[in-house]
Amino acid sequence: MHNPIDPPVDPCTVRTRVRVPLRLPTGLMADAWVSTFHGLSDGAEHLAVELGPPDPGTPLVRVHSECLTGDVLGSARCDCGPQLDEALTALREAGGVLLYLRQEGRGIGLYRKLDAYRLQDGGLDTYEANQALGLGDDLRDYTVAAQMLRALGHTCVDLLTNNPDKARQLTARGITVRRTHPTGVHINPHNRAYLTAKAEKTLHTIRLHERTEKEKIA
Numbered sequence: 001m002h003n004p005i006d007p008p009v010d011p012c013t014v015r016t017r018v019r020v021p022l023r024l025p026t027g028l029m030a031d032a033w034v035s036t037f038h039g040l041s042d043g044a045e046h047l048a049v050e051l052g053p054p055d056p057g058t059p060l061v062r063v064h065s066e067c068l069t070g071d072v073l074g075s076a077r078c079d080c081g082p083q084l085d086e087a088l089t090a091l092r093e094a095g096g097v098l099l100y101l102r103q104e105g106r107g108i109g110l111y112r113k114l115d116a117y118r119l120q121d122g123g124l125d126t127y128e129a130n131q132a133l134g135l136g137d138d139l140r141d142y143t144v145a146a147q148m149l150r151a152l153g154h155t156c157v158d159l160l161t162n163n164p165d166k167a168r169q170l171t172a173r174g175i176t177v178r179r180t181h182p183t184g185v186h187i188n189p190h191n192r193a194y195l196t197a198k199a200e201k202t203l204h205t206i207r208l209h210e211r212t213e214k215e216k217i218a
């Protein structure tokens with residue numbers, strides 16, 4: 001877990017390494033530029049993707065934690081895939097930055113997340129499963145997100161998230177969060193219990209009474 005009394009890491013040690021265009025298919029308004037970094041405090045290969053109109057002033061920022069099962073494979077056990085799609089659309093329109101953080105499984109890694117899924121299929125919720133594995137509820141530290149934003153020249157942002165801890169940690173790391181925009185609610189029968197646990201235990205701003213069109217029909 002993030003420790004609020006950790007001293008801030010010197011942001012001047014972090015700088016972009018390369019910044020290259022992704023060469024998106026035409027028709028998507030503008031290209032996306034992907035940046036890598038030198039000196040990130042956890043040494044992992046996090047990515048920043050700048051989208052939409054350049055120089056948007058206070059950029060819209062999505063701090064997205066890696067979820068291979070949801071982002072890439074389309075798993076409906078969580079809401080990560082639809083959140084990523086939604087963020088990419090919003091960023092293309094408004095102009096902003098996606099920070100794609102390599103924090104799979106809220107920081108416990110892919111294999112242990114799948115261990116946790118097995119425990120959840122036995123009746124534990126997402127946090128109880130982490131605890132049964134001897135792990136904290138959420139191991140994510142967003143120091144690297146603050147470092148990446150500073151290296152890109154952003155110290156004031158609008159944040160797209162339902163997770164209050166992201167704004168709290170960024171603020172503690174010297175980034176001004178001017179506004180927080182909630183993401184949409186992407187509920188389905190397979191992720192309802194997961195989203196309920198997030199709303200009740202970690203106070204994610206998710207309006208659970210909203211039902212998907214599919215659920216209304218079922």
Ligand SMILES: Nc1nc2c(ncn2[C@@H]2O[C@H](COP(=O)(O)OP(=O)(O)OP(=O)(O)O)[C@@H](O)[C@H]2O)c(=O)[nH]1
Nearest residue numbers: 065066067078103104105106113116126161162163
């Ligand atoms: N340990 C664990 N990690 C999970 C589980 N389901 C999704 N994740 C991971 O959780 C991370 C996404 O976190 P979420 O809590 O869904 O959302 P958030 O990033 O806190 O908040 P938002 O900004 O609103 O999306 C990704 O790294 C996923 O791999 C699970 O059941 N157990």
Ligand SMILES: [Zn+2]
Nearest residue numbers: 067070078080
């Ligand atoms: Zn996910």
